[in-house]
Amino acid sequence: MAARHLNYYEYDRDATIECSCGWSGRCSAGEDFFREVLDVTCPRCDTMLMVVAYPTHEDTRAAAAAGNEQAIEDLAQVESRERFLAAAKASELKEPGQLPDLDGDDLVIDWDFLEVDANQTDGEIDRWTVLRLDGEEIFREAAYWEGINRFEAVIRILREKYGSRLAELRPTESSWLYLLGDYLWADGKVKALNAELADYRQAVTPDESA
Structure with a gap:
């Protein structure tokens, strides 16, 4: 069973996911957070079910422009981060x-x-x-x-x-x-x-x- 790869703003941690071993439950039950991605693995058999990449600033802007509520909420943080990075670089x-x-x-x-x-x-x-x-x-x-x-x-x-x-x-x-x-x-x-x-x-x- 190949893991699904999702965009961050496509991912719903409250959605139900099923494993071939027979387990089913919320995505949040199998989350593991890493530096670059979050994985969803089966709590029963440890099969990787989903890989979700964290959003780039461009991802957030695109999702916000498309009307994604979470991305719209995240946009202020993205803009604040970009102001910091510009000031830090200077x-x-x-x-x-x-x-x-x-x-x-x-x-x-x-x-x-x-x-x-x-x-x-x-x-x-x-x-x-x-x-x-x-x-x-x-x-x-x-x-x-x-x-x-x-x-x-x-x-x-x-x-x-x-x-x-x-x-x-x-x-x-x-x-x-x-x-x-x-x-x-x-x-x-x-x-x-x-x-x-x-x-x-x-x-x-x-x-x-x-």
């Missing part, structure tokens, strides 16, 4: 010239997390990644949930700016949850990126003991 560190000149030969820059009251911000962003040196802010950009890709991009730009003087990009305790999210492997990625910095510093720094 806030990103993109090039070394955006960073200040800093003194010191062993720069340990903190990757900090700051959340502000959404009612007290005049923009779309209320969660920030703040780069600090000795507690002083040197740059901030929007914080992304599971933002390990931004961490990697930022450490490359910092290295381009400060060269072998950059010793570490160090996540603060408050930043770890938002940085890692469900990507528990990202802790190892942070360590690997900082290990690359150490190797680079060792390669370009003269060995004074020689």
Whole structure:
């Protein structure tokens, strides 16, 4: 029995579904939620009965235009998300010239997390990644949930700016949850990126003991 593939706005979790094993019941009784899709499987024999892809923004707009009530309700959230993404993209560190000149030969820059009251911000962003040196802010950009890709991009730009003087990009305790999210492997990625910095510093720094 092949699983049916449905558009998100075609799916009715209260509809009755049947399995070849003889079980029947509401779709909601067999739901499993994953990052990209939700599956409906038979609670009795574990046969996959249905695969439902989560909607893209284009899917939501098309369904709303066709009169789907759920899509119409979701449209405000889609538009809010798009405003956030545009503002977040504009806030990103993109090039070394955006960073200040800093003194010191062993720069340990903190990757900090700051959340502000959404009612007290005049923009779309209320969660920030703040780069600090000795507690002083040197740059901030929007914080992304599971933002390990931004961490990697930022450490490359910092290295381009400060060269072998950059010793570490160090996540603060408050930043770890938002940085890692469900990507528990990202802790190892942070360590690997900082290990690359150490190797680079060792390669370009003269060995004074020689």
